[in-house]
Amino acid sequence: MRLVDIDDLEAITLGATLLGTGGGGDPFIARLMTHQAIEDNGPIRVVAPDELDDDDLVVTVAVIGAPTVIIEKVPSGPEFVAAVEALSSYLGQEIKAIMPVEVGGMNTLIPLTVASELGLPCVDADGMRRAFPQIEMTTFTLAGLSASPMCLADEKGNKIAFEATSNQVGERLVRGSAMMLGLANAIALYAMTVRQLKEAAIVGSMEYAIKVGDLLLAVQRNEPGSWEAFYKFTEGRTLFEGKVIDLDRRTTTGFARGTVVIEAFDETSRTMRIEIQNELLLGIEDGRTVITPPDLICLLDHETAEPITTETLAYGQRVRVLGLPCASEWHRDGFLDVVGPRAFGYDVDYVNFGGN
Amino acid sequence: MRLVDIDDLEAITLGATLLGTGGGGDPFIARLMTHQAIEDNGPIRVVAPDELDDDDLVVTVAVIGAPTVIIEKVPSGPEFVAAVEALSSYLGQEIKAIMPVEVGGMNTLIPLTVASELGLPCVDADGMRRAFPQIEMTTFTLAGLSASPMCLADEKGNKIAFEATSNQVGERLVRGSAMMLGLANAIALYAMTVRQLKEAAIVGSMEYAIKVGDLLLAVQRNEPGSWEAFYKFTEGRTLFEGKVIDLDRRTTTGFARGTVVIEAFDETSRTMRIEIQNELLLGIEDGRTVITPPDLICLLDHETAEPITTETLAYGQRVRVLGLPCASEWHRDGFLDVVGPRAFGYDVDYVNFGGN
Numbered sequence: 247m248r249l250v251d252i253d254d255l256e257a258i259t260l261g262a263t264l265l266g267t268g269g270g271g272d273p274f275i276a277r278l279m280t281h282q283a284i285e286d287n288g289p290i291r292v293v294a295p296d297e298l299d300d301d302d303l304v305v306t307v308a309v310i311g312a313p314t315v316i317i318e319k320v321p322s323g324p325e326f327v328a329a330v331e332a333l334s335s336y337l338g339q340e341i342k343a344i345m346p347v348e349v350g351g352m353n354t355l356i357p358l359t360v361a362s363e364l365g366l367p368c369v370d371a372d373g374m375r376r377a378f379p380q381i382e383m384t385t386f387t388l389a390g391l392s393a394s395p396m397c398l399a400d401e402k403g404n405k406i407a408f409e410a411t412s413n414q415v416g417e418r419l420v421r422g423s424a425m426m427l428g429l430a431n432a433i434a435l436y437a438m439t440v441r442q443l444k445e446a447a448i449v450g451s452m453e454y455a456i457k458v459g460d461l462l463l464a465v466q467r468n469e470p471g472s473w474e475a476f477y478k479f480t481e482g483r484t485l486f487e488g489k490v491i492d493l494d495r496r497t498t499t500g501f502a503r504g505t506v507v508i509e510a511f512d513e514t515s516r517t518m519r520i521e522i523q524n525e526l527l528l529g530i531e532d533g534r535t536v537i538t539p540p541d542l543i544c545l546l547d548h549e550t551a552e553p554i555t556t557e558t559l560a561y562g563q564r565v566r567v568l569g570l571p572c573a574s575e576w577h578r579d580g581f582l583d584v585v586g587p588r589a590f591g592y593d594v595d596y597v598n599f600g601g602n
Numbered sequence: 603m604r605l606v607d608i609d610d611l612e613a614i615t616l617g618a619t620l621l622g623t624g625g626g627g628d629p630f631i632a633r634l635m636t637h638q639a640i641e642d643n644g645p646i647r648v649v650a651p652d653e654l655d656d657d658d659l660v661v662t663v664a665v666i667g668a669p670t671v672i673i674e675k676v677p678s679g680p681e682f683v684a685a686v687e688a689l690s691s692y693l694g695q696e697i698k699a700i701m702p703v704e705v706g707g708m709n710t711l712i713p714l715t716v717a718s719e720l721g722l723p724c725v726d727a728d729g730m731r732r733a734f735p736q737i738e739m740t741t742f743t744l745a746g747l748s749a750s751p752m753c754l755a756d757e758k759g760n761k762i763a764f765e766a767t768s769n770q771v772g773e774r775l776v777r778g779s780a781m782m783l784g785l786a787n788a789i790a791l792y793a794m795t796v797r798q799l800k801e802a803a804i805v806g807s808m809e810y811a812i813k814v815g816d817l818l819l820a821v822q823r824n825e826p827g828s829w830e831a832f833y834k835f836t837e838g839r840t841l842f843e844g845k846v847i848d849l850d851r852r853t854t855t856g857f858a859r860g861t862v863v864i865e866a867f868d869e870t871s872r873t874m875r876i877e878i879q880n881e882l883l884l885g886i887e888d889g890r891t892v893i894t895p896p897d898l899i900c901l902l903d904h905e906t907a908e909p910i911t912t913e914t915l916a917y918g919q920r921v922r923v924l925g926l927p928c929a930s931e932w933h934r935d936g937f938l939d940v941v942g943p944r945a946f947g948y949d950v951d952y953v954n955f956g957g958n
Contacts, residue, residue, distance in 0.1 A: 406762060406764050406779075526699075
């Protein structure tokens, strides 16, 4: 067990923002919620799956919506507890632990807050170890687990429980209702036993986020060898460095979509185009696809090494494009159907970035 | 108690079609379902509220969607039972009787079918005694009852349970999900005790539909004095007779909307315009509003006296426009907020058609 205290929040938040790959909502908002929860209830217990009973029921909890909306309509808190309690009541079963569905973006910190408020531990595991725009895009789906029943709640007291015939159908239904409720709601989903979790989840993703956050903090402090340490641990590399010369963003059908074009500092004829669907998804350098989902594209401010979210992207920004390989748990049969480029509607082949 | 047998279906269906005021789905499709249910399970028990215990739980069940879609995507049946069972399970309570939410359109016959399949009685009462396009437009809402929890089900096995902060919000949420599920789904809602039902429902609406159907059958058979008998019982009158000269229909945001213009047989300078939102809602004669919701506008074929639904409306049709006063139960404090013309977005005053 690890106790997450207020001192840990800086690294977790930074790691979560990086793994948000430009999306996943602004973790700095969630950080305020977590900070308050720790002040109210003390340090938060983060446990390994082995510390729980195999039959214990675990659920994931998240904010769902478009980051562009979430940043303006800050989740207020009680709707997350309401969503978890609605799911527990719907199942008629007691929930023993909370888990993030994605360690990446604000959905890294929200489960910590909810765990604290419910007096439950948070499991050090998730279904993405990054952010993805759709709720079915998890290693849970890959392992054949159902996201349903899913409980959606808003800050006004509206609650909706879904039982969908597939996680893909469930995503469409939940997204539709979230649009009706204002596009920034709480959802509890993927109820599973610890036994199922051990098979299906990416274990250790919370620790991974903290470690990545610590390493990036060292980079930001310009510590010697910090970039090398970061690259070594993440097995990532810098893909491109340049200036934002074109930016197109729009919020449609419940998603923040867009395209950003970056021009190299040194050679103005070299450009990288990144396609956005809540997250940075596809990296195309001079017409050649160089990185695809589920591998990670992260944008950093070139001077401060601060991660840039798609909402804060701006024309003229000087940026570094990082590529990180996805969690090895993704490399299982059928993963491209769940999170490969074609799952996002991009007609390109997967580029095996990490060499897995 | 009345036993509804196959012989009763002609009058019920005709009465339901008339009270559908052009909408409410095509009852002839529902009639096939009810016919099958009676063949399978015998005559259907229709009971007065007094025949049940005051504490018995009653729920309404309906098809939700746009009539233009429902006519092409015939409800298959099991989803209605699934919706009721999901609601029972959600409440953790046994349901003792089924009730129509609207006696008008196919939602008159579907509750009979569901009652038959579940081996339950159907209560002779409803919340509209006509069809309305939105689920909150009931005397139940007027009496302060909540439509939630509401359970939506489709023919594929998807199920959604809603707890909305108001019946108006609930309508929007359900409509949104119904659009996602293909716009012709089953919904169970307005769970209430018989005690509440007695206060809030329009009692006797099923008998009313049968009686109206019988009277219209007599008209169709050209029996002497049949129109007089029809007018006497319904307190209605013919508002206009003429030919359809303009027709505009579109399915948008989950509703079939449109406008029909009828030109008088005798004087071509006289026209009546009727505004449609699933149902025929507003009658305007030569620029003067002559009938408004909740009173009923019914279109009949001028020769056969067969009710015309908005889907079967056609250019050149020769029609009779009937006006019928709504059930007297509507004339309670606040009814215009729930079903007056402004509740449909029409900026006109209520015309007290029935003189209540």
